[in-house]
Amino acid sequence: MVLPWVRIYEYNIIGVFGALLGGSFPANSPAVLVEGSNDDDDASSSPSPNLFVIPCGSDNSIEEELGHEEITDAQPPDSSEFYAPLTSFDWNEIVPKRLGTSIIDTTCTIWDIERGIVETQLIAHDKEVYDICWGEARVFASVSADGSVRIFDFRDKEHSTIIYESPQPDTPLLRLAWNKQDLRYMATVLMDSNKVVIMDIRSPTMPVAELERHKAGVNAIAWAPQSCRHICSVGDDTQALIWELLPVAGSNGIDPMSMYSAGSENNQL
Structure with missing residues (x-):
């Protein structure tokens, strides 16, 4: 060691x-x-x-x-x-x-x-x-x-x-981000998953939203420093997605408001 x-x-x-x-x-x-x-x-x-x-x-x-x-x-x-x-x-x-x-x-x-x-x-x-x-x-x-x-x-x-x-047994959680503009909300990422889970600490165990538009595993997440409703995620699909969390999500989930593509996998944000 x-x-x-x-x-x-x-x-x-x-x-x-x-x-x-x-x-x-x-x-x-x-x-x-x-x-x-x-x-x-x-x-x-x-x-x-x-x-x-x-x-x-x-x-x-x-x-x-x-x-x-x-x-x-x-x-x-x-x-x-x-x-x-x-x-x-x-x-x-x-x-x-x-x-x-x-x-x-x-x-x-x-x-x-x-x-x-x-x-x-x-x-x-x-x-x-x-x-x-x-x-x-x-x-x-x-x-x-x-x-x-x-x-x-x-x-x-x-x-x-x-x-x-995690709803799947033995599935690690890889990353965590706390919303500094609204401390009621956190986001986490499951290992080797394309999903970003949004949580409200007032309602344990039940996620507020699940963001699932990445095409490969998510590696990093970060809340916007000036807004409590925006979060960015990056992953192995070379995409950086910016999301706006709406009070009510559509029937097909939440789509990113902006999308950027890099030449290779994104590991840090």
């Missing part, structure tokens, strides 16, 4: 990337830090707006990909231990020092990147955890190979709420 880690980079005024937390592994899905709103007690301080993060999970260096030489690596708190590889991550937009990672060992780990420590680690699922996303400052959700969507609250770490389970 390899030692995965999370690399936090800062792009400074002289154009040099410096690793604030590090490990020499290839990138999965980088993201730029979004400035926090400071609406929460934990958001008293924020990391630099020039920070971005890369989750890592194997054994090759990424410096060559970045094309910069002046990179310093900080070691994990205990580099003698070995951990299961990370599968995904999400940066808390309300508390920017807080980063959540999902791991194949059934756990989710919450990091305090200002102090470079693990804030908490929860056994989240019965099988591998494939994705994680924040809803509020202390609330996050995750999906897993066990086919469930679960919500966790820091104020009650011993329990979680299952809001959706």
Whole structure:
């Protein structure tokens, strides 16, 4: 088993990337830090707006990909231990020092990147955890190979709420997106499925809508940052579909409002 880690980079005024937390592994899905709103007690301080993060999970260096030489690596708190590889991550937009990672060992780990420590680690699922996303400052959700969507609250770490389970036994849920404009709604993707499932957390187990116009497996989903009714999905069919969620769907389901085609499969959004 390899030692995965999370690399936090800062792009400074002289154009040099410096690793604030590090490990020499290839990138999965980088993201730029979004400035926090400071609406929460934990958001008293924020990391630099020039920070971005890369989750890592194997054994090759990424410096060559970045094309910069002046990179310093900080070691994990205990580099003698070995951990299961990370599968995904999400940066808390309300508390920017807080980063959540999902791991194949059934756990989710919450990091305090200002102090470079693990804030908490929860056994989240019965099988591998494939994705994680924040809803509020202390609330996050995750999906897993066990086919469930679960919500966790820091104020009650011993329990979680299952809001959706895959109707097909042993069908993993691959991706999860929480609507930041309307936290009542989430979207998830079944592995090797052309379907995007829209959920209302007030009505667990029953999806609000199922978007089924992709011709191959869906790989990634993202809600529009400025609208609570629009979501984009991309997949192995080379298509990027933008959907508008209507109050009442037609008898044949919902058709995308826009469609874009790439030259090959789309894996990230």
